[in-house]
Amino acid sequence: MRRSAFAAFLSAVVLAAAGGCCSVQRTSEGGREMVYIENTGWKLLNLIPIASGDPEYPNREVCLWFCDSVLLEVNTMLLDETMRKEGFRSVRNVASHMSDEQAIPFLFKRYSYHTSAELLR
Numbered sequence: 001m002r003r004s005a006f007a008a009f010l011s012a013v014v015l016a017a018a019g020g021c022c023s024v025q026r027t028s029e030g031g032r033e034m035v036y037i038e039n040t041g042w043k044l045l046n047l048i049p050i051a052s053g054d055p056e057y058p059n060r061e062v063c064l065w066f067c068d069s070v071l072l073e074v075n076t077m078l079l080d081e082t083m084r085k086e087g088f089r090s091v092r093n094v095a096s097h098m099s100d101e102q103a104i105p106f107l108f109k110r111y112s113y114h115t116s117a118e119l120l121r
Helices: 002-018 072-086
Strands: 021-029 032-044 048-053 063-065 090-104 108-120
Touching: 021 048, 021 072, 032 072, 072 090, 072 108
Parallel strands: none
Antiparallel strands: 021 032, 032 048, 032 108, 048 063, 090 108
């Protein structure tokens, strides 16, 4: 019994160390400027947020502990911030979706919000 509790605790520590991640990636393809935003988090028992990406520090391994920042509003804020910083005035073909996967069934869940768009000058 002690080993299974220790294994669960160790799994939680490893998942927490992997933590959440928030990233913003820009690419240029055939004269088109594209952006892809992903924000990832972990939940315990599909209810309690353990860690999620910190939108204040995208593209860095920085987590918000015991907070849920995996929201459409956060991805939209990051899209707007990217537009302002890079001098774009508009977007088109915006698409967002959520994905999730059970890391350890019924115990830990990894979930992500994905947003992509074409940036226009």
